[in-house]
Structures are given as structure tokens and as C-alpha cells.
Amino acid sequence: MKNKKRVRYKSYTPNQVYLFPPSVEDFIPETHPVRVLNQVIERINIDKIEATFRGGGTSSYHPRMLLKVIVYAYLSNIYSSRKMEEALMQNVFFMWLSGMQKPDHNTINRFRSERLKDALKSIFSQIVLLLAEQGVVSLKEVYIDGTKIEANANKYTFVWGGAIKASKERIKKQLDELWEYAQRIATEELKDTEPLSYEQIDAEKVKQTIERIDEALKEKSIDPKKRQKLNYARKNWPKNLEKYDQQKEVMGERKNYSKTDNDATFMRMKEDHMKNGQLKPGYNMQLSTNNQFIVNYSIHQTSNDVNTLEPHIKEFTKQYKKLPQVVTADAGYGSLENYEFLEQNKIGAYVKYPYFDKEQNASYNGNPFITDNLYYNEQKDCFYCPMGQCMRNIGERVRLTDNNYEYKVTLYQAHNCQRCPLRGSCHKQKGNRIIEINQKLRRHKQKVRENLLSEEGIKHRKQRPHDTEPVFGNIKYNKKFKRFGLRGLQKVEIEVGLLAIAHNLKKVA
Numbered sequence: 001m002k003n004k005k006r007v008r009y010k011s012y013t014p015n016q017v018y019l020f021p022p023s024v025e026d027f028i029p030e031t032h033p034v035r036v037l038n039q040v041i042e043r044i045n046i047d048k049i050e051a052t053f054r055g056g057g058t059s060s061y062h063p064r065m066l067l068k069v070i071v072y073a074y075l076s077n078i079y080s081s082r083k084m085e086e087a088l089m090q091n092v093f094f095m096w097l098s099g100m101q102k103p104d105h106n107t108i109n110r111f112r113s114e115r116l117k118d119a120l121k122s123i124f125s126q127i128v129l130l131l132a133e134q135g136v137v138s139l140k141e142v143y144i145d146g147t148k149i150e151a152n153a154n155k156y157t158f159v160w161g162g163a164i165k166a167s168k169e170r171i172k173k174q175l176d177e178l179w180e181y182a183q184r185i186a187t188e189e190l191k192d193t194e195p196l197s198y199e200q201i202d203a204e205k206v207k208q209t210i211e212r213i214d215e216a217l218k219e220k221s222i223d224p225k226k227r228q229k230l231n232y233a234r235k236n237w238p239k240n241l242e243k244y245d246q247q248k249e250v251m252g253e254r255k256n257y258s259k260t261d262n263d264a265t266f267m268r269m270k271e272d273h274m275k276n277g278q279l280k281p282g283y284n285m286q287l288s289t290n291n292q293f294i295v296n297y298s299i300h301q302t303s304n305d306v307n308t309l310e311p312h313i314k315e316f317t318k319q320y321k322k323l324p325q326v327v328t329a330d331a332g333y334g335s336l337e338n339y340e341f342l343e344q345n346k347i348g349a350y351v352k353y354p355y356f357d358k359e360q361n362a363s364y365n366g367n368p369f370i371t372d373n374l375y376y377n378e379q380k381d382c383f384y385c386p387m388g389q390c391m392r393n394i395g396e397r398v399r400l401t402d403n404n405y406e407y408k409v410t411l412y413q414a415h416n417c418q419r420c421p422l423r424g425s426c427h428k429q430k431g432n433r434i435i436e437i438n439q440k441l442r443r444h445k446q447k448v449r450e451n452l453l454s455e456e457g458i459k460h461r462k463q464r465p466h467d468t469e470p471v472f473g474n475i476k477y478n479k480k481f482k483r484f485g486l487r488g489l490q491k492v493e494i495e496v497g498l499l500a501i502a503h504n505l506k507k508v509a
Contacts, residue, residue, distance in 0.1 A: 041064060065097070066115075074499055146286040148284055149283055150280050151280075152484050154259070154281075161251055185222055261281060263283075268303065284299070300312075306337075334352050334354060336444060409438050
């Protein structure tokens, strides 16, 4: 039997005292993203952050160091201030960035929530401009898309505008019933007076009305149930109406909001295991990208993308003092209001309209009954139905969008559909077929269709999903950011800004 060779181990002396201790610098690889982050943030102007410090008192941690730590945390998928505090004591990259300083989680969170709220947009745009100088991104062509991200709020505590309206109508109805009853019992005391209208339903006027009814019925013998209803109304209705007014003020133009995060709106979230998604409080995050870098971001409280395009582009203009030359977006942004805005600002628009993709199918184009396929005679201002009847202009109507954008539609009517053999396939209206045409939108659609089907348009349409979708995939799946950690519109915007900076720096690295 052969003798077993002696095993030799590398020297291991954990308690060895170093004459020259190693530097943290030695542990940071030359190509590591933390070095890129450090170099970029060293170059930017942080005067807006420094302006938030009042001076005096004890010394403060340097804002540039705290900014580096927080951005690197978002780059490393760390979003909790407590985990950032922990990383500063355990992670060599955080130690190197902070110069071995150890701010606690309260300091980190206060800096993130308060110091960055008016400065982060400036920091983000400075980094994008540095990338533009290097030729990495272009601010001339942007690709826009959005996604909904869940708010840090309880999905079971909410306020609905419809419920407020229904409750006020119920109070109005019950108050009318009490008023009618009181007038029958105390006719003399309540003569020559009128009940409140729905528009007058507020706490003070309801309180006054209840007091008048109470005073009129004081000496009368009345139904105990009516007396009970009157007592309940006196105690609860004014208080409830005050609450409804406060809720309406918080809600603003929205249809609902979350009680846990008043700025969050309930939206339909896409879920992997659910076809239609689930209704949850959240925010609509809109991004503009170029070369898969984020060049603009904005947060919205509406779930409908069509209402976000104009404010999103205005945010771009505010940051860079100029408009993009070309905007590409999907059909979720196609509307008359948006096309008018893009045309007025001379922005090249490659924005699909609803049914654009369907129009590319032969089955849609070959359907003679679809309104868009009817022939229009511009000289006579009439459309021709599939049987060749002239559908004449019978007047105009004014419509309003959800944003109170006013537009006109022209009505065209066929003169005889009763004995038409195609009527069953053509329409299901009771009389002669009437179609509504928005002539402005029709003109814009024609122009947009030409743009989208051009060689340049095809290039932009192909590029858009390759440019925007990987960014959202990186944020939601690689960075595992599917729910905000902070509450309130302003703080949520800070989180998105930090995500955008982290995404861009990681891509540079």
C-alpha cells in the first residue's frame, strides 16, 4: 500500500496583523460598474442638492457620496434604506464608494425623499447629456412607451368617485322624502319654501334644512321611524358630506384613489397568471428611450396612455430646452388631440392609431361595410354606401374627450335603406344608416398612414419594440422592480429617476 502524500494547504492566518493594511481600492476591479458610476457622478453639478442644506450645526455627510451610494443601491437591486445601511457595512463596493463612512437608514431615506425631490431631474438630464456628447444616445429621435407599476398601498382600501356621487344622491333622495313628510305634517310652518337641489348638497345647507324640519316637527306627533331617520340624519349626514367633499378634493379629476397612498389610482395591472390583470393601486410610468437608454421619464395618475403623451413631451422640453424631432409610439397614443399637438410643434409623428394594424389585413380592407372603407367624394361632401347610395351631410355635433378636448363630428345619412338587400350586413340601425366622421382626425390618419408605411416609418416601427421593451423587461424582471417602496407622487417620481439613472449607468458599464 502506497504511503499517502502529505496534503499542503495555503497559509491561513486570519488574525495576522498587517504592517501595511490592504486598500479597499485593491478589491475593486478596473471594469466594474461602480467605477463608471463614481466617474460620472463626480462630473455632474449637484448645486441644487447642496442648496437644500442650511448650514451650521454638526457636520453633514457629503451629498455626492450619498447620491453615489443610493444610485449604486438601485443599480444593485437594493431599494430599502435599511438594506443600504447594511450594505455599507458588509459590501466592499459600497464601502469604497462611501469612503468607509456609514450613514444610517434614516439619513439615507431623508436624503432620498427630501434632498433629491427638486434636484434629481437635473442630475438625470446631465447624465443623459453626457451620453449624448459621447454619441451614445440621440435626443432627436425618441421611442415612447409606458407601463403600470403597483403603488406601496393597500389594494382593499380605496375611494371611488361613483360611490361618492351615489351616496350624495341617496342623501338628497332621503332628504326630499323627509321634506315632503314634514310639509304634510307641518304645512303652515314650511310653506313658501323649496327643498335643496342636488347641486346644493353640502354639509352646511343640509344641516340647516334638517334643523328647519326638526323645528317644524317639534310639537307634532310623527311616525317613530321618521323621527329615527331625522335623528340619524342630524348626527351623520353633515359629517358624511364633509368627508365626501374632502375625498373629492383629494381625488381631483380622477375616478378613484387609494386611502393608503392618496396619489395612487386604481389601474388594471398585467399579471402573468391572469388574462385581464388585477385592479390595484398604481402609477403609470412613461419612458422615452433611444438606443435602449432612458432619455426622459414621467409619472401619471391615469391608466390611459393616450392622455400622457403631451405632458410627457412637455417634460422632455423642460429638461432639454428643445423638442424631439421624431416621436414613435404604439396605437395606445393615437388620438386627434395628440396628432394636433405633434403637428403644431412640428414633430415628426410615427404614432399608430387604433385599427392601423387591422388595416394591414386583407379581410379588413376588403370589407365594404366598414366606415373607413366607404368612398368619400370631397367635392360633393358625401360618402357612398356599398350599394352606391350618396350619404349626405346632415349636420355636425360637438364631442368632448375625457380631457375636455372639444372636437366636431359630421353626420352623413343614407336616404333609403329600407329595401336594400345589403342592409343586414351593412348596419343594424332602425332607420337609414348614419355615420359619424371626424374630418380632422380623418386628415391626420391619412397623413400618419403615409408616414407609417413609408420606408422611414417601417424602420421606426421595427425599432420601437426593440428599443423600449428591453428597458421595461430589465426594470421589471432583471431589477425585480414591480412595486414602489415610497408613497406619494413626488417620492415615486424620485424612485423612477433613480431607476432610470441606474439603468443608464449599468448599460454604459
